[in-house]
Amino acid sequence: MNNYENLNEIQLDALREIGNIGSGNAATALSVMLQEPIDIEVPVIRVLEYEQVIESLGGPEQLLVGLMLQLGGDVTGMMMFLLKQEFAHLVLQQLMGVDFPENGELDAMAGSAIQEVGNIMAGSFVNAIGDMTGLTIDISVPDLCVDMTGAILSAPAIYYANISDKIICIEDRIGNQNMKAGTHVLMIPEEDSLEKIMNSLGLV
Amino acid sequence: MSTITVGISDLNVAKGDDVLVTYALGSCVGICLYDKVNKVAGLSHIMLPNSKSFSGAPQPYKFADTAIIQLVQKMQRMGALPNRLQAKIAGGAQMFAAKGNTSLANIGERNVQAVKEELMRLRIPIIAEDTGKNYGRTLFFSASDGIMRIKSVNRGEFSW
Secondary structure: OOOHHHOOHHHHHHHHHHHHHHHHHHHHHHHHHHOOOOEEOOOEEEEEEHHHHHHHOOOOOOEEEEEEEEEEEOOOEEEEEEEOHHHHHHHHHHHHOOOOOOOOOOOHHHHHHHHHHHHHHHHHHHHHHHHHHOOOEEEOOOEEEEEEHHHHHHHHHHHOOOOOOEEEEEEEEEEOOOOEEEEEEEEEEOHHHHHHHHHHOOOO | OOEEEOOOOEEEEEOOOOEEEEEEEOOOEEEEEEEOOOOEEEEEEEOEOOOOOOOOOOOHHHEHHHHHHHHHHHHHHOOOOHHHOEEEEEEOOOOOOOOOOHHHHOHHHHHHHHHHHHHHHOOOOEEEEEEOOOOOEEEEEEOOOOOEEEEOOOOOEEEO
């Protein structure tokens, strides 16, 4: 299995289930953190080319909040949370009572708040995978970048070019009763890690 | 005037008053080549330094070591003279700090290095450069005057 394209339908279903449960967990964690009810729609999980991911987020120049986490333990690779401005705005409003700045220049406090949200959401996301598979997954402290979508995605596209020019993309819509905003979660397990996940689910 | 978009791992050429554009370069590198006498412009958007570590038939426009030479050839067919070409390059940023993972932190820098080596091998001088740092760049390259214009989110616009 050297490419996400080679996943069969049953394996893709398993990934969908992982994305579903992971996103649900992440939303619950967010809800606790923000102390308000958070709704999440059933996510759409697809294996996409980077350029398709960029288009689905509003095009290459769209300003976006990117959080990158490196995975360690039984599963190595990378996970990215891509938050649209509206979502970042909701989080900052709720945690700090401030707006997401139009130019995307976050001060240190706002930056750490977003990082912490990423940390909590990613932690609960990978815990869900851990519970399903019995694998231990560690995550690094999230790395933050607010910039054009195309520029943010160049980092994983280049770093993992030897694995695949496609990516596992979990498209969530998440928010409170007043607004829902898109967030994308990208999963880039390294080759043997994806195999480990499938193995642990009995799907090889 | 028309605008010709160059995607990721793509290249193209332009003449007259056409403008080549590539959006949101992060750690990728945009290479602008120009023959100022015949006013032939070329733009390549590479993603990776070297095709040799990839098996199979890698897409040549993706790599510094295979794309730039193809751009030169394409420009030659438009009337450019290879020994008259000059280069302007941009991109190769470090988008994430990636502490503790230097191979991830250095992807942009490695791309810039590979582009410079390839341009040196082809004896094409670099006359302007806006590389590195930690932000994305959109690049416009105009065939009429060979000006490279760089736009980023919060740093205004600069022409080279």
